[in-house]
Amino acid sequence: MLCLRVTLRRGEAVPPGYAEIVTTIRTDRGYAGELDAADQLAGFRDRFVRDDESLIYLDGNSLGPLPIATQSRIAEVVREEWGAGLVRSWAGWIELPRRAGDLIGQHLVGAAPGQVAVCDSTTINLYKLASAALDARPGRSVIVTDDDNFPTDRYVLAGIAAQRGCELRMIRTGMNDGVSEDALRAAVDERTAVVSLSHVAYRSGALADMAQITGIAHDAGALMLWDLCHSVGAVPVELDAAGADLAVGCTYKYVNAGPGAPAFLYVRSELQDSMRQPVWGWFGQRDQFAMGPGYDPAPGIERFLTGTPQIIGIAAVQEGARLLGEAGMGRLRAKGVALTELLIGLADEWLAPHGFTVASPRDSARRGAHVTLHHRDAWQLSQALIKAGIVGDYRTPDRLRLGPAPICTRFTDVWDALDALRRIAGDRSYAGLAAERGRVI
Amino acid sequence: MLCLRVTLRRGEAVPPGYAEIVTTIRTDRGYAGELDAADQLAGFRDRFVRDDESLIYLDGNSLGPLPIATQSRIAEVVREEWGAGLVRSWAGWIELPRRAGDLIGQHLVGAAPGQVAVCDSTTINLYKLASAALDARPGRSVIVTDDDNFPTDRYVLAGIAAQRGCELRMIRTGMNDGVSEDALRAAVDERTAVVSLSHVAYRSGALADMAQITGIAHDAGALMLWDLCHSVGAVPVELDAAGADLAVGCTYKYVNAGPGAPAFLYVRSELQDSMRQPVWGWFGQRDQFAMGPGYDPAPGIERFLTGTPQIIGIAAVQEGARLLGEAGMGRLRAKGVALTELLIGLADEWLAPHGFTVASPRDSARRGAHVTLHHRDAWQLSQALIKAGIVGDYRTPDRLRLGPAPICTRFTDVWDALDALRRIAGDRSYAGLAAERGRVI
Numbered sequence: 001m002l003c004l005r006v007t008l009r010r011g012e013a014v015p016p017g018y019a020e021i022v023t024t025i026r027t028d029r030g031y032a033g034e035l036d037a038a039d040q041l042a043g044f045r046d047r048f049v050r051d052d053e054s055l056i057y058l059d060g061n062s063l064g065p066l067p068i069a070t071q072s073r074i075a076e077v078v079r080e081e082w083g084a085g086l087v088r089s090w091a092g093w094i095e096l097p098r099r100a101g102d103l104i105g106q107h108l109v110g111a112a113p114g115q116v117a118v119c120d121s122t123t124i125n126l127y128k129l130a131s132a133a134l135d136a137r138p139g140r141s142v143i144v145t146d147d148d149n150f151p152t153d154r155y156v157l158a159g160i161a162a163q164r165g166c167e168l169r170m171i172r173t174g175m176n177d178g179v180s181e182d183a184l185r186a187a188v189d190e191r192t193a194v195v196s197l198s199h200v201a202y203r204s205g206a207l208a209d210m211a212q213i214t215g216i217a218h219d220a221g222a223l224m225l226w227d228l229c230h231s232v233g234a235v236p237v238e239l240d241a242a243g244a245d246l247a248v249g250c251t252y253k254y255v256n257a258g259p260g261a262p263a264f265l266y267v268r269s270e271l272q273d274s275m276r277q278p279v280w281g282w283f284g285q286r287d288q289f290a291m292g293p294g295y296d297p298a299p300g301i302e303r304f305l306t307g308t309p310q311i312i313g314i315a316a317v318q319e320g321a322r323l324l325g326e327a328g329m330g331r332l333r334a335k336g337v338a339l340t341e342l343l344i345g346l347a348d349e350w351l352a353p354h355g356f357t358v359a360s361p362r363d364s365a366r367r368g369a370h371v372t373l374h375h376r377d378a379w380q381l382s383q384a385l386i387k388a389g390i391v392g393d394y395r396t397p398d399r400l401r402l403g404p405a406p407i408c409t410r411f412t413d414v415w416d417a418l419d420a421l422r423r424i425a426g427d428r429s430y431a432g433l434a435a436e437r438g439r440v441i
Numbered sequence: 442m443l444c445l446r447v448t449l450r451r452g453e454a455v456p457p458g459y460a461e462i463v464t465t466i467r468t469d470r471g472y473a474g475e476l477d478a479a480d481q482l483a484g485f486r487d488r489f490v491r492d493d494e495s496l497i498y499l500d501g502n503s504l505g506p507l508p509i510a511t512q513s514r515i516a517e518v519v520r521e522e523w524g525a526g527l528v529r530s531w532a533g534w535i536e537l538p539r540r541a542g543d544l545i546g547q548h549l550v551g552a553a554p555g556q557v558a559v560c561d562s563t564t565i566n567l568y569k570l571a572s573a574a575l576d577a578r579p580g581r582s583v584i585v586t587d588d589d590n591f592p593t594d595r596y597v598l599a600g601i602a603a604q605r606g607c608e609l610r611m612i613r614t615g616m617n618d619g620v621s622e623d624a625l626r627a628a629v630d631e632r633t634a635v636v637s638l639s640h641v642a643y644r645s646g647a648l649a650d651m652a653q654i655t656g657i658a659h660d661a662g663a664l665m666l667w668d669l670c671h672s673v674g675a676v677p678v679e680l681d682a683a684g685a686d687l688a689v690g691c692t693y694k695y696v697n698a699g700p701g702a703p704a705f706l707y708v709r710s711e712l713q714d715s716m717r718q719p720v721w722g723w724f725g726q727r728d729q730f731a732m733g734p735g736y737d738p739a740p741g742i743e744r745f746l747t748g749t750p751q752i753i754g755i756a757a758v759q760e761g762a763r764l765l766g767e768a769g770m771g772r773l774r775a776k777g778v779a780l781t782e783l784l785i786g787l788a789d790e791w792l793a794p795h796g797f798t799v800a801s802p803r804d805s806a807r808r809g810a811h812v813t814l815h816h817r818d819a820w821q822l823s824q825a826l827i828k829a830g831i832v833g834d835y836r837t838p839d840r841l842r843l844g845p846a847p848i849c850t851r852f853t854d855v856w857d858a859l860d861a862l863r864r865i866a867g868d869r870s871y872a873g874l875a876a877e878r879g880r881v882i
Binding site (some may be wrong): 088 | 490492496498503507512519528561562563564568591592593597599601604691693699701703704719720726731733734747749753755836837
């Protein structure tokens with residue numbers, strides 16, 4: 001019998017039906033089955049395409065599975081809107097970046113309408129908004145981020161700093177934790193133009209306190225730019241309430257919109273008309289179809305658009321956001337906490353003797369929806385798991401990352417995965433696998 | 442009886458089977474039917490989804506129709522690669538930007554392997570390459586383009602110029618013609634870093650002599666950046682042979698890859714390793730999955746990638762490029778010339794008396810695959826055509842643009858469209874339509 005340390009976010013109520021699972025856990029499979037039986041979200045598993053019933057997929061934090069509704073919707077957009085409607089369908093498509101953005105704002109990131117647009121990739125959106133933030137803070141030339149931020153974030157910010165002769169200030173962060181408030185307070189000053197951090201850390205799953213960190217950035221007079229890739233759809237996000245200025249996020253993880261689906265960006269409404277992004281494309285133009293001589297940025301969130309939007313991808317984003325909205329971020333968060341608590345509890349009990357340590361925050365209030373385990377042979381273990389029909393993922397240098405996406409993962413999936421992992425670790429069957437690392441995404 | 446002035450590009454042979462149609466045309470519908478009967482590409486019409494047999498679609502230059510193979514391929518990528526393969530499919534997806542790029546290089550733009558990548562949008566790619574070109578020509582601070590270039594090109598270049606304190610020099614170009622070699626020669630000098638022009642002008646359809654214009658840019662020591670949006674898949678493009686440095690292009694027009702499908706970029710192989718683009722994303726990183734601390738651009742074309750590629754869209758690009766490759770750019774060009782010659786001939790005969798003038802080059806060697814007609818009431822006429830089941834498009838300020846995509850348009854479609862237009866113009870039924878312009882794309 002292990003103690004289950006469910007700590008919900010401040011002020012967050014335990015949803016009805018979950019009260020009984022927040023006390024203790026047992027390590028027998030029957031217990032995981034009981035949790036599944038009590039799971040209010042259990043039915044959502046059937047809303048996804050399942051090709052192989054025996055597969056345990058704990059990588060929805062890398063690429064989310066395919067919702068059945070999305071499969072149908074993509075076919076409809078292709079056949080009816082493109083195939084039959086042809087160019088005439090632009091009458092409706094033209095509004096999709098904003099419409100899909102508003103859906104994300106409403107269901108997933110706590111943003112009133114008109115502040116979110118679906119467009120480009122996370123990388124491009126980060127480039128646009130970080131550049132715009134520097135322009136919006138003239139006289140300041142420091143960008144602050146942390147050294148365990150996701151690679152594309154660090155690279156993009158380094159590129160902007162190099163281009164503009166700015167300083168990129170890196171907060172040192174352990175691989176197991178997020179950025180501490182104290183470290184951020186020490187890093188920002190009157191030269192800081194923008195602070196750019198991930199809400200949930202890609203490696204450890206550490207969850208930042210958005211309101212508090214945004215406040216620290218604001219106290220220094222800086223703008224706050226959040227990367228929501230590993231939090232959107234996994235934990236409740238309240239951009240408006242936290243006073244956030246800017247945010248970007250992807251949709252192919254917990255939003256389940258498919259490989260390379262378009263990303264989104266958020267710009268707080270009061271900031272929009274005073275900000276300008278560097279890529280002056282025709283979809284950001286005020287009177288786009290006048291095709292006039294000079295660039296005059298559109299009022300509102302549209303000025304942050306660039307080229308022609310990816311229509312099929314945006315349709316998939318809409319379906320993904322609707323499905324999460326139907327499940328409700330409160331219930332998804334409660335289940336995410338329970339799933340990761342079970343995972344950590346079983347790891348402590350079964351895997352610690354085999355050289356594993358938990359490399360994610362143990363306080364669920366500081367943790368997103370994935371758990372990372374440290375093990376010297378994490379690469380081979382991740383490959384052995386895949387051979388056993390369990391898909392998690394490897395992260396450098398020695399991490400096994402397991403993401404039981406709340407909308408479609410069973411408690412028994414977590415139990416079975418950890419059970420397999422203890423067998424693989426115990427018989428050392430992984431030891432024969434090549435140590436050379438392949439591609440991981 | 443009208444003279445059909447088919448003038449192929451220098452050194453371009455008239456493909457077999459077309460010899461008999463390059464002499465004269467008649468204005469009777471039977472003649473158009475004879476051309477269809479002799480059309481070697483006629484069968485390709487059945488490779489596209491047709492929802493409404495009565496619709497005449499002359500707007501493939503804005504959004505190409507849906508190939509049947511693409512519909513199947515998208516369904517397969519969604520169901521099998523995403524739905525069943527899940528994150529494991531990245532093993533193959535990771536190579537798609539280059540693979541699809543090589544297909545475009547081989548079939549459509551005359552580029553040896555390793556020089557084209559499918560990624561982002563035209564707008565973003567133009568931003569990346571124009572910025573990289575400026576960096577590659579230190580000490581030079583002038584960007585040259587023309588005042589009738591496509592809006593997003595002019596805006597993006599203006600944004601870069603504003604950001605960097607460069608001069609954007611605009612060549613004055615009439616709305617009916619492309620940039621003349623003389624005008625370009627007068628515009629470039631030792632301060633010019635990059636010349637950015639469209640190969641086929643979006644409004645007039647004017648086709649530039651790529652080799653000659655590239656040579657003029659090179660003579661001034663500048664890099665040449667081509668926008669191929671209105672030429673790729675419509676006219677033969679020979680980037681390598683022309684000595685072009687850089688190019689971008691879209692895939693949702695003549696490549697038929699669907700609304701908002703990803704664009705492509707070309708960087709001549711000798712230039713790649715010395716160039717750096719401004720958006721330092723993780724897909725441009727040398728050892729991407731090491732996720733290391735610093736950005737180190739990949740060798741080759743991959744350094745021009747940014748964020749996670751749009752997999753579904755790239756699959757559609759592959760299908761589109763293959764289909765055009767099967768038809769062959771030589772045959773597509775010959776048919777494109779014949780279609781536009783017929784269109785111009787009928788316009789001269791039937792529409793000139795109603796106030797229309799041809800606003801595209803009359804010399805087919807200087808014209809892409811679309812024809813633009815000038816008329817004071819072009820907007821209402823375009824709306825009246827749509828009501829009659831004929832989709833072309835309106836372009837500011839007073840142009841009707843008709844694009845008979847060679848791969849799927851019949852000569853009788855052109856005849857019927859022009860016949861409808863002369864009736865609409867003759868009975869002035871369009872005059873009652875609202876003059877207020879709506880959205881056009």
